[in-house]
Amino acid sequence: PPPPMRRYLLLALGSIFVVVADQLTKIWAVSALSLSPPGGLPEDASHILSRVQVVFDGWFNFKLAGNKGAAWGLFRTLPESWRVPFFVIIGLVAIGVIVTLYRRAHGQRLLRWALTLILGGAVGNLIDRVRLGFVVDFIDWYYGEAHWPTFNIADVAISVGVGLLVVDMIVQGRSAADAADDPAKATD
Template sequence: MRKWFALSAIVVALDLYTKYLIQQDFVYGEHLTITGFFDLVRFHNEGAAFSFLANAGGWQKWFFTAVTAVAAIVISYLIKKHHQEKLFSLGLALVLGGAIGNLYDRLTLGYVVDFLFFHIDQLYWPAFNVADSAICVGVGLLLADSFKKSNVS
């Protein structure tokens, strides 16, 4: 069980460290082109995924903080209960680490720092960070695990 929480801690550490580096080297809105399809940027997301509710007036910070705190408690319980289910626990550990990484930003800064920015010509995917990546991969693993379980029944 400790390995799943250790993985979550690694995700949090990597997320916070990369955000720290961006905050040290970039001013808000700055772009650095890396390739023809990828830039490093510094954006601030006051909402949820894809800036959902970013301009809601400030109440969303506390709403997303509360939702994330409850989710972290539930996920921790699920990891403890199902720690021997590798794929399920791996997915949960990644989601937990990502959620805590973004929660830390939201509590300390009032927004989440995003810096990975992919695009094709003038079509841009919303900027994201290591925490968001861990959450997406974790959810993908949870979906894969659910299909695996449904095939066994």
């Protein structure tokens, strides 16, 4: 087994990479897309004025948005005095759970990558919540009039990480089923 600190290198460096990519793209989005006065965003996420930068006409734009809620705006109507502390606490608990699961993921490379991506995304969005009281989103996918909720790089990392978690559960489930079907493999 790798030395104890080396085991956490992927978690640390991978998460830092996601956080830096997320925060840099959000800085770009605010500076390039915001119609607010230079140097800032409004305190209320619902008052963000944004220009739209078309990337692929009919499919993909950059458009600044502030998300006061969770995924797809869940819990956005909670009073701010409850909402921000609620999401900060949830974020900190999630970080603790992810690190604990990572510690227990011996030899499970796919699971470790999944947790690394999820951690980086969670920290990226947590930084926004602490700093702004909402999450900066700017990626707008759509077809015709049907728009997917606007998202950011942290959300992409979380989604890919969750996808890898599902794949890992399927692979681990098959491995366990194969071991149960073949007692010789179970003793290996």
